[in-house]
Amino acid sequence: MSTSRFAVNVLPKDGILDPQGRAVERSLSHLGIEGVADVRVGRRVELTVEAADEVAARVVVERLAAELLSNPLIERFAVEALAGASSLTGAAR
């Protein structure tokens, strides 16, 4: 058995309205931040999968991403294999 940690990144498809992204853009001037554009806000889900091997684990993650974590009509996703327990471990703050 292989145990692997994955991340699923879900973002609104190009051309789909992103109200959260617009809200972030509108807040930038209040913070005095300039030069930021094209903000897209989505989800990131990290999970551990135990399966026969790495290939079988990725099949599980792809299915989960397509059926539960994203709405295929308006969102697209990408699966990312993580080296450690979490992608943020090294940059914890």
Place this chain on the structure above:
Amino acid sequence: MSTSRFAVNVLPKDGILDPQGRAVERSLSHLGIEGVADVRVGRRVELTVEAADEVAARVVVERLAAELLSNPLIERFAVEALAGASSLTGAAR
């Protein structure tokens, strides 16, 4: 001037309750998916920054992540430089 695309990944800190992660875990058996554990649900924000150089751009992103995109009491973030327009471009579906 340099124009770069970044992603900010925001996740609940270890030990912080993650109701969305629990909800995903509870849904797995309905989908007939086994072997998935430790689900953490967070946000992913992608943005374009125009700044004097790559270092200055990253400073802007770090400030945005700390002051607007995350709640430092309960969340941690990591900044990721993206090669193209979006990390999901290559895996669009």
